Amino acid sequence: MADILQQSSLSKMKIGCLAVAALLASIACSRLISTDPAPFQLSMEFEDIPMNPSSAFMARYKVAFRDMLCGNYAVHFATCGALLGLALGVMGASRNNALSNAQAILGGVVGGALLAGLGGFLLGQIAALGIENDWQTTRLFGFQVDPFMQTTLLQCFIWACVGIGIGLGCTLPSISLARILKGIQGGLIGGVMAGTLYSVIAAVFFSTSSAIDFVPKEPMERTVWAILCGLSVYAGLVFALKSTASVDAAKGSKVMLTNEGIATSS
Numbered sequence: 001m002a003d004i005l006q007q008s009s010l011s012k013m014k015i016g017c018l019a020v021a022a023l024l025a026s027i028a029c030s031r032l033i034s035t036d037p038a039p040f041q042l043s044m045e046f047e048d049i050p051m052n053p054s055s056a057f058m059a060r061y062k063v064a065f066r067d068m069l070c071g072n073y074a075v076h077f078a079t080c081g082a083l084l085g086l087a088l089g090v091m092g093a094s095r096n097n098a099l100s101n102a103q104a105i106l107g108g109v110v111g112g113a114l115l116a117g118l119g120g121f122l123l124g125q126i127a128a129l130g131i132e133n134d135w136q137t138t139r140l141f142g143f144q145v146d147p148f149m150q151t152t153l154l155q156c157f158i159w160a161c162v163g164i165g166i167g168l169g170c171t172l173p174s175i176s177l178a179r180i181l182k183g184i185q186g187g188l189i190g191g192v193m194a195g196t197l198y199s200v201i202a203a204v205f206f207s208t209s210s211a212i213d214f215v216p217k218e219p220m221e222r223t224v225w226a227i228l229c230g231l232s233v234y235a236g237l238v239f240a241l242k243s244t245a246s247v248d249a250a251k252g253s254k255v256m257l258t259n260e261g262i263a264t265s266s
Contacts, residue, residue, distance in 0.1 A: 015238060017091045019231070025087035026230030029080045030223040033215060040071035062132065070124030074117045076215050077158055081116030084230055085109045085166040088237070103173035111169020112162060119161025123154060123214060148203060154214065155229075156195030163187025163194075163233040167240070182240040190236020194229035201228065 046061050053061070085108030089101075130150065167183030174180070206221050216222045 014091070015242075018088060018234060018238060021087040021091035022084060022230050022234035023227060025083045026226040027223065029083050029230065030219070030226035032079055032083070033076045033222065033226070036217070038068075038072045039075045040068045042068055062128070065131075066125065066128035068124075069128050070121045073120035073124040073127070073158075073214065075120070077120035077123070077162060078113045078117030080226065080230070081112030081114075081162045081165050082109050084162065084233065085112030085169060088166060088234060089170055100173060104170045107169035107172050108166050109169070111172070112166040115165025115168070116158070116162040119158045123158050126154060127214065148199070151214075152195055152199035154195075155199055156192045158191075158214065159194035159229050159233060160188050160191025162229075163189075163191040163236055166233065167237050170237075171241070179241070183237065186237040186240025187233065188236070189240065190233035193236060194232035197232060198225055198228050 042064055046064055049061070050057070086105065089105035089108035164184050164187035167185075167187035168180065171180045171183035201224070202216070202221070206216065206218075216225050
């Protein structure tokens with residue numbers, strides 16, 4: 001994805017194609033990620049909780065509930081990461097080097113799925129802990145953090161995992177430390193943008209959203225969630241990688257001029 005951004009004559013067209021790819025991948029994510037039925041469900045043992053459950057029963061229930069959340073969030077966000085990584089990798093490919101394109105596409109899919117899946121698993125652990133404590137206001141570095149801020153921070157965290165996974169996977173085959181770091185930086189920026197924007201919009205327009213709905217239940221809300229977050233991650237990655245491409249192009253021109261004896265570096 002970074003290589004094609006170095007071609008100035010095609011940059012605007014390719015950036016537009018990448019935006020369309022991110023949009024279509026996000027819509028596909030919203031359709032494939034179904035909250036009913038979820039991939040992981042509680043066993044029949046916990047369908048009817050007794051009025052006065054024993055401590056042993058509640059201990060088993062908490063473990064099962066946490067495993068269910070971890071599994072569902074891991075699958076949901078791994079799907080997002082893989083689809084976005086695939087779409088951006090394919091649309092960012094050029095015809096110059098088929099091997100490097102294939103490596104970037106595969107890296108985007110694998111990196112996005114792995115880091116997003118890991119982030120989803122950790123999100124499930126945190127969500128289970130929050131539900132057990134009724135999402136009470138907590139303290140972080142001496143400051144009180146209310147449930148809305150907790151949700152925003154966690155949305156930023158999970159989408160940063162998606163973005164970093166895609167950025168790292170797409171840029172790792174280039175074996176360029178500068179580009180790899182820019183890919184990580186772009187994914188982080190895009191993830192923070194995604195989490196912040198969605199939380200604000202959800203709080204204003206989505207009345208059914210709650211502190212634990214990291215994957216919205218309503219189809220329209222889930223579509224807006226996926227599109228907004230997917231495009232934000234895309235924007236962060238393209239911004240970071242395009243700036244790196246411009247710097248690389250400038251350095252390349254300077255070296256070429258020096259080698260030809262037309263100009264010397266100071």
